[in-house]
Amino acid sequence: MIEVRQLTRVFRTYKKQPGFWGGVKGLVRREFEETAAAKDISFDIAEGEFVGFLGPNGAGKTTTLKMLSGLIFPTSGTARVAGFDPTKRENAYRRLFALVLGQKNQLWWDLPAIESFYLLRAIYGIPADQFKSSLDELVQLLDVGAKLNVMVRELSLGERMKMELIAALLHRPRVLFLDEPTIGLDVISQKAVRHFLRDYNRRHRVTILLTSHYMADIKELCERVIVIHRGTKIYDGALARVEAVGGRKKIIKFRPTDGAVVGLTDLIGIDAAQTADGNVTLHVPSDQVVAVSQRILAAGPVEDITIEDVPIEDVIAELFTRSV
Numbered sequence: 001m002i003e004v005r006q007l008t009r010v011f012r013t014y015k016k017q018p019g020f021w022g023g024v025k026g027l028v029r030r031e032f033e034e035t036a037a038a039k040d041i042s043f044d045i046a047e048g049e050f051v052g053f054l055g056p057n058g059a060g061k062t063t064t065l066k067m068l069s070g071l072i073f074p075t076s077g078t079a080r081v082a083g084f085d086p087t088k089r090e091n092a093y094r095r096l097f098a099l100v101l102g103q104k105n106q107l108w109w110d111l112p113a114i115e116s117f118y119l120l121r122a123i124y125g126i127p128a129d130q131f132k133s134s135l136d137e138l139v140q141l142l143d144v145g146a147k148l149n150v151m152v153r154e155l156s157l158g159e160r161m162k163m164e165l166i167a168a169l170l171h172r173p174r175v176l177f178l179d180e181p182t183i184g185l186d187v188i189s190q191k192a193v194r195h196f197l198r199d200y201n202r203r204h205r206v207t208i209l210l211t212s213h214y215m216a217d218i219k220e221l222c223e224r225v226i227v228i229h230r231g232t233k234i235y236d237g238a239l240a241r242v243e244a245v246g247g248r249k250k251i252i253k254f255r256p257t258d259g260a261v262v263g264l265t266d267l268i269g270i271d272a273a274q275t276a277d278g279n280v281t282l283h284v285p286s287d288q289v290v291a292v293s294q295r296i297l298a299a300g301p302v303e304d305i306t307i308e309d310v311p312i313e314d315v316i317a318e319l320f321t322r323s324v
C-alpha cells in the first residue's frame with residue numbers, strides 16, 4: 001500500500017548572524033544552512049498494517065508524513081501510496097488518505113463539529129447514505145453523540161481530537177497518517193482514542209502510520225515500528241524485537257536501610273547509580289538478577305526492593321545512538 005524509496009527532503013534556511021549588524025550583513029551576503037530532515041528513507045507497508053513511526057523531536061517524522069500526503073515535495077526519492085504519486089496531488093488520491101496532525105485543527109472553531117462534517121461531506125462529495133452510516137458508526141465508537149452540536153472551541157481537548165478523527169474518516173480513507181493524535185490528552189482520553197484506532201483498523205483494514213511520543217500508544221497498537229533518527233531510518237521491524245533487547249536487562253531498585261552504598265559494581269555488566277536520598281538503581285543482565293538480588297539481601301537490611309523491566313522508551317532511546 002505504501003512504497004517509499006530513498007525519500008529525501010533538504011530544507012534550506014537563512015542563517016541570520018546575531019545582532020543588528022548581523023542583520024545588515026545578511027542583506028548583502030546571505031548564508032544558508034541546509035538540514036536534511038529526511039535522508040534516503042525506504043520502507044514498504046502492506047494494506048491493513050498499523051505501523052509505529054518513532055524518533056526523537058526533529059527526527060523527520062512529520063516531514064515524511066507531509067511528503068506522503070503531498071503537502072511538501074521531496075528533494076529526491078519517490079513515494080507511492082496505493083499506486084498514487086502524492087506529489088501529483090490528484091483528487092482521487094485526496095479521497096484515499098487522511099492526515100491527522102495532533103497539534104493542528106482542521107475543524108472550524110466557531111462552528112459545532114456537525115456543521116464541519118456537513119461541509120466535509122460537500123467537499124468530498126460523499127453520498128448521503130454513506131455519510132450517514134459513516135457518521136453514525138464513528139459517533140457511536142467515539143461516544144460523542146451528545147457533543148455534536150457544541151461549538152468546537154468549547155470542547156475539551158479529548159473531545160476535539162475525537163471530532164478531528166471523525167472529520168478525517170468520514171470519506172472512508174484507505175490510508176491514515178496520524179501525527180501524535182493523543183498529544184496532550186489525559187490518560188482516559190488517550191485510552192479511548194487508542195481503543196478506537198485499534199477497532200477501526202481491524203474493522204476496515206485501513207493502513208495506518210502513527211507517530212506518537214507515548215509508548216503506550218505504540219505498544220498497544222503497533223506490532224511493527226520504524227525508527228528514524230536525524231532523518232535516517234535506523235530500525236524497521238517487530239516491536240517485540242526491540243522489547244527483547246530491553247529484556248536482556250532488568251532494573252533492580254532498592255534502598256539500604258542504613259543508607260550504605262553496596263559494593264556491587266564489581267559484577268560484570270552492571271550499571272549502578274545511587275541517588276542522594278540513598279536509593280540505588282542497578283541495570284542488571286537478566287541472567288544475573290537472582291544472584292544479584294541474593295547478594296543485596298545478604299549484604300544487609302533493605303527497604304522496598306523491586307525488579308522491573310527496562311521501559312521500552314529507554315530501549316528505543318538507546319536505538320537512537322546505535323542500530324539494533
Ligand SMILES: Nc1ncnc2c1ncn2[C@@H]1O[C@H](COP(=O)(O)OP(=O)(O)OP(=O)(O)O)[C@@H](O)[C@H]1O
Pocket residue numbers: 011012013035036037055056057058059060061062063064
Ligand atoms: N519548513 C521547514 N523549514 C526548515 N526546516 C524545517 C522545516 N520543517 C522541518 N524542518 C526541520 O527538519 C527537521 C525534522 O523536522 P520534523 O518536524 O519532521 O521532525 P519530527 O520528527 O516530526 O519531530 P517532532 O517529534 O518534534 O514533531 C527539524 O530539524 C526541523 O527543524
